[in-house]
Amino acid sequence: MHVPDGFLDAPTSVATMVAAGGVVAASLVRASRHELDERTAPLAGLVAVFVFAAQMVNFPVGAGTSGHLIGASLAAVLVGPATATLCLTVVLSVQAFLFADGGVTALGTNVLLMGVIAVWVGYGVARAVLAVLPRRMSSVPLAAAAGSFVSVPAAALVFTGLFAAGGVAPIPLGPLVAAMVGWHLLIGVGEALITFLAVSSIVAARPDLVHAARGRMPALQLRTPEPVA
Template identity: 55%
Template structure:
């Protein structure tokens, strides 16, 4: 659903650019809290979540290269807003998808540069907000089980895609450059993107389910599912028979902190999966136009489409220039894209983490916040 240059006029493009800038600024502040609050122990959670957030961005970039057929002559691909929000949080999720869209527009000529605000608003903000709001609502009413998180992920991702199609229709009604009846645009966009949403939901649910099965503590949307350990007494004992708890000695040492589990294996597995998808599986992706491209061509929305400013980029159209073997050219471009997105995404989140930690270190420590020797 990458909107090219020329689909939306300049005033609406500028307005959506302003909306995207504000949303990214808000997400930067929110992501600091999400990164600092991840896992047990605040800073420890941030140290492991920042690289994972960069990995989520790289994974979304890779899976977006895997267009899947949804109808005759039409394909779809992951948008990723629901997946990112559920895995690393809604604010961090907006930033993840925004990084992906920026890398695609600058390096691969995918999505217009003047339409970057439109794409961030539609694909990063709308999908993330709609998906996460629906996801949280479902998790509250469903049984507190891991399977419920997977089910909620499926439904949230399914709804987020046609929601983005509705948002695009609204933007086109405000600033479309071609004279096309909005009713036709709405019907065509929503119809095909409901089908694409099924693919989005399947990918999202499978990915979230796989991570939950291995490390549920790394899934933002699964927090609170694990109940704390409870000390149970014998069922035969009565309250009068139970001994009163002994007072802890004043000199007793605090209980040792729970050991932190490494995320290295999860990170390496995620990077490997992204490289395989972008570097190998992408060669077998559907070559049919995606939902927006198909609707634009069939209904004349692309009548005033403009060439991308980076159309002569060495990586334009996800193919390395001057390499004649299409498998090698596409695979190498995918690997470069994964590496670049991983580096930029991780860098952004590491900087956010460090700024959050620096701000925390500058505050005077209270009795409950004084650092322990185990940190």
């Protein structure tokens, strides 16, 4: 999904850069005030590193096409949506400047698509799914997977909107939407699978750190043995 330089015209690229910059600035404030504390901070670093590593592994989705994890929903469920935006922004910036993966003038576009749209759509869907599933920790990976499945075609759909507004080639919108959403639904299946496995691992090891479960899961009964006289 990394948009290269040249797909969108300058005004559209600047507009996405401004929009992404605004959300990143707000996310810095929100993350420091509401999401990052002494206990969860290490997980934020680990999530960014995992997203970078997993994005290197393209999986085949058929007909000579591949996809890779975006990791937006995964990050939002584990460390909170604002911190997820920061994780994705760091990963996308390192990819653009060090690896020439995703354009430099398109960095704002890529942050907007993967670091904002995918994060908030994924998080919103995950929260909605959590609200209807039983209040158990085992619901969290399912909700994260559902959010991630929707987040990928959602980001693809927003790209087609940007391309309709400021794309450099006159492509009819119908076929573009059909192709982008169709392929990214397939990629979303892989995204959901990886998200389920990754979130399950953290839920198994450190359920206390999972952002989306904060205050929503019943407290465990702590049984202390009576002192032996």
